[in-house]
Amino acid sequence: MNYLKEVLASRELLINLTMREVKGKYKRTVFGQLWSLANPLALMLIYTFVFSFIFRIQLEPGDPSGLDVFAIWLLCGLLPWIFFANVLNSGITSLVSNAGLIQKVAFSRVVLPLSQVASAAYNWLFEIAVLVVVLTILGAFVLPWLPLVVVAMVLLAGFAAGLALMLSIANVYFRDTQWFLSIILQLWMYLSPVIYPVSLVADASEDAGGVLGTPVTILDLYHLNPMVYFLEVFRNLLYDNRWPDPMSWLICLAWALGALLVGFWVFRRNERNLAEAL
Amino acid sequence: MSDVAVRVDHVSKSFRMYHERNQTLKSAIMRGRTSVHEDFWALQDVSFDVPEGSTFGLIGSNGSGKSTLLKCLAKIYYPNKGTITHFGKLAAMLEVGSGFHHELSGRENIYLNGSILGMSRKEIDRKFDDIVGFSGVEQFIDQPVKNYSSGMYVRLGFSVAINVDPDILVVDEVLAVGDAEFQKKCFDKFAEFKRVGKTVILVSHSMESVRSMCDHAAWLNKGTLKAVGEAAPTIAAYEASLNNG
Ligand SMILES: Nc1ncnc2c1ncn2[C@@H]1O[C@H](COP(=O)(O)OP(=O)(O)OP(=O)(O)O)[C@@H](O)[C@H]1O
Numbered sequence: 001m002n003y004l005k006e007v008l009a010s011r012e013l014l015i016n017l018t019m020r021e022v023k024g025k026y027k028r029t030v031f032g033q034l035w036s037l038a039n040p041l042a043l044m045l046i047y048t049f050v051f052s053f054i055f056r057i058q059l060e061p062g063d064p065s066g067l068d069v070f071a072i073w074l075l076c077g078l079l080p081w082i083f084f085a086n087v088l089n090s091g092i093t094s095l096v097s098n099a100g101l102i103q104k105v106a107f108s109r110v111v112l113p114l115s116q117v118a119s120a121a122y123n124w125l126f127e128i129a130v131l132v133v134v135l136t137i138l139g140a141f142v143l144p145w146l147p148l149v150v151v152a153m154v155l156l157a158g159f160a161a162g163l164a165l166m167l168s169i170a171n172v173y174f175r176d177t178q179w180f181l182s183i184i185l186q187l188w189m190y191l192s193p194v195i196y197p198v199s200l201v202a203d204a205s206e207d208a209g210g211v212l213g214t215p216v217t218i219l220d221l222y223h224l225n226p227m228v229y230f231l232e233v234f235r236n237l238l239y240d241n242r243w244p245d246p247m248s249w250l251i252c253l254a255w256a257l258g259a260l261l262v263g264f265w266v267f268r269r270n271e272r273n274l275a276e277a278l
Numbered sequence: 279m280s281d282v283a284v285r286v287d288h289v290s291k292s293f294r295m296y297h298e299r300n301q302t303l304k305s306a307i308m309r310g311r312t313s314v315h316e317d318f319w320a321l322q323d324v325s326f327d328v329p330e331g332s333t334f335g336l337i338g339s340n341g342s343g344k345s346t347l348l349k350c351l352a353k354i355y356y357p358n359k360g361t362i363t364h365f366g367k368l369a370a371m372l373e374v375g376s377g378f379h380h381e382l383s384g385r386e387n388i389y390l391n392g393s394i395l396g397m398s399r400k401e402i403d404r405k406f407d408d409i410v411g412f413s414g415v416e417q418f419i420d421q422p423v424k425n426y427s428s429g430m431y432v433r434l435g436f437s438v439a440i441n442v443d444p445d446i447l448v449v450d451e452v453l454a455v456g457d458a459e460f461q462k463k464c465f466d467k468f469a470e471f472k473r474v475g476k477t478v479i480l481v482s483h484s485m486e487s488v489r490s491m492c493d494h495a496a497w498l499n500k501g502t503l504k505a506v507g508e509a510a511p512t513i514a515a516y517e518a519s520l521n522n523g
């Protein structure tokens with residue numbers, strides 16, 4: 001509780017550091033903020049070409065939205081994934097790259113990783129806003145679901161923030177954690193339903209039966225990945241325009257709270273030692 | 279005697295001296311351990327009081343633990359033993375311009391740096407003109423700081439830091455940079471601090487400035503306190519030890 005108070009007291013610093021990230025990033029580029037769309041758009045094009053055109057992944061049309069566009073379906077999951085990966089990638093180096101500051105000034109250290117979360121969230125909001133406009137033009141009735149989209153975004157941001165807090169500390173002690181992370185994130189993306197629907201995993205799992213003769217199926221193992229639930233919630237809200245399964249909400253909430261609690265706990269235990277360890 | 283501004287009570291601080299440090303998972307796993315180290319005591323059982331309203335000099339040769347002590351004061355390091363108590367708002371200036379962002383303008387950096395040092399936006403708004411005035415970089419305030427000369431950079435950083443307006447100001451050798459005019463400005467500022475009854479703790483290798491500015495001093499040698507008290511005798515003792523080799 002005291003810790004929350006301390007973080008709240010530093011909110012102005014948090015805002016300023018976030019603005020430093022946001023402004024510094026696209027400063028003096030011709031298209032400014034539009035650059036943040038470049039990466040998702042490029043990925044959208046290449047994945048659509050490979051997975052929809054070459055591999056011919058078949059999707060159910062959005063129910064009840066009636067949408068049937070692979071590229072848009074893809075973006076509804078790809079944007080949350082890119083946000084998640086961005087938070088981890090920038091959060092993990094947030095302490096090491098500010099070593100000079102940490103060794104010379106006393107301030108609430110936790111604002112360093114949190115400002116990375118906030119600046120990634122800022123870009124993400126912009127991307128989602130563009131996506132919502134496109135969805136609306138295509139005839140999806142997405143506007144009423146926006147409050148819930150925001151709730152889902154907060155949950156995912158919390159989950160990502162919790163992991164980023166732990167990773168930023170780990171990277172101080174073991175500087176190659178960030179290289180492991182980039183490998184893990186690649187694997188993790190392919191193990192999450194970003195570019196293919198879960199229904200394909202379900203089909204494959206049915207064919208394969210239980211793992212090693214146990215009643216546990218591949219699909220069960222697949223669902224150990226929290227991102228399965230997060231992406232389901234986002235696609236339900238944005239693409240299908242319907243209520244996600246309450247169970248999925250609960251699981252997202254649990255992962256978000258769990259990650260945040262452990263993240264803050266780990267951070268708090270180590271922050272006093274940071275100036276020396278760096 | 280007047281009241282105490284800072285009380286340093288039996289403070290000891292050790293660092294790890296690494297003979298082997300495995301800072302990557304790969305090497306930690308291959309070598310089967312994270313580090314081999316022994317403790318090095320940078321401060322040993324240091325105790326003294328800094329009187330309120332004094333200008334307090336901290337002297338001693340390189341590596342004697344002056345910066346370490348200041349960092350303990352500033353809550354950047356935490357002592358292994360002992361406690362440090364201070365009465366009133368403390369601000370430390372261990373390096374000026376920490377956290378300046380090269381692409382941002384001087385103006386934006388004032389706000390950023392100010393908030394890192396714990397000022398609120400309103401406070402910075404109010405002091406903005408003073409900060410810019412003191413730094414003497416008005417003309418370049420909307421230029422990105424990467425185009426500043428190193429002296430201008432320091433001036434701006436120092437102006438922000440000094441405007442935090444603490445009761446106790448802790449300064450580590452940051453005055454060595456900057457031209458004569460600016461150094462004079464800074465000394466005047468310290469004198470003003472003293473006039474209004476604020477405490478300044480500073481580290482300097484220039485015995486001239488310590489002699490002219492400080493009324494009290496402490497002499498550290500290899501992490502232990504050699505002498506503390508009125509400035510003149512402490513400085514004399516330190517200089518005597520230097521002359522005797
Ligand atoms: N983070 C650290 N890790 C390990 N050793 C350290 C660390 N910081 C300081 N030391 C050691 O502590 C001792 C005191 O250092 P400190 O910086 O306090 O000296 P100083 O009195 O400020 O010297 P100078 O006059 O050169 O600034 C030195 O031997 C230094 O090597």
Ligand SMILES: [Mg+2]
Pocket residue numbers: 344345346450
């Ligand atoms: Mg020093």
